[in-house]
Amino acid sequence: MNLSDPVHKKVIGVIFIVFSxxxxxxxxxxxxxxxxxxxxxQDEPGFDPDAIxxxxxxSSFLWGIAIIFFIPRIIIGIGLLNQRKWANVPAMVYGIISLxxxxxxxxxxxxxxLVFTAKKKGDEDY
Incomplete structure (x- = not known):
């Protein structure tokens, strides 16, 4: 299997978008x-409004995580689908984080x- 084929990067892009x-x-x-x-x-008697x-x-903490992880992964996934070179390094970083x-x-x-460290067919050392 040729992991340097651009199809694999598109698959990763789709997975990033779907998971995010x-x-x-x-x-x-x-x-x-x-x-x-x-x-x-709040309608119950004995509810302490200070607990809200x-x-x-x-909720703020979870939305902060979403801003840090989910939204950039969607952008990176779109970059991988469009075969942009700038998306390779951040995709590798988010791939490692997702381990x-x-x-x-x-x-x-x-x-x-495996995909982002794969050598192209002509780049192999003999």
């Missing part, structure tokens, strides 16, 4: 679910390492 979009959707779902839960809890800041802090996400991130990370 799913992550953003899950985060949106979490935000909406917590809004509903807090709304219901904890949920706001968690800690067992099992799918590990597979994606190994695949990124």
């Amino acid at each position: 979009a799913l992550g953003l959707l899950m985060l949106l779902f979490y935000d909406q679910l917590m809004s509903v839960i807090i709304g219901v809890a 800041w904890v949920f706001d802090l968690i 800690i996400n067992i099992p799918f991130g590990t597979l994606l990370g190994v695949y990124c390492i």
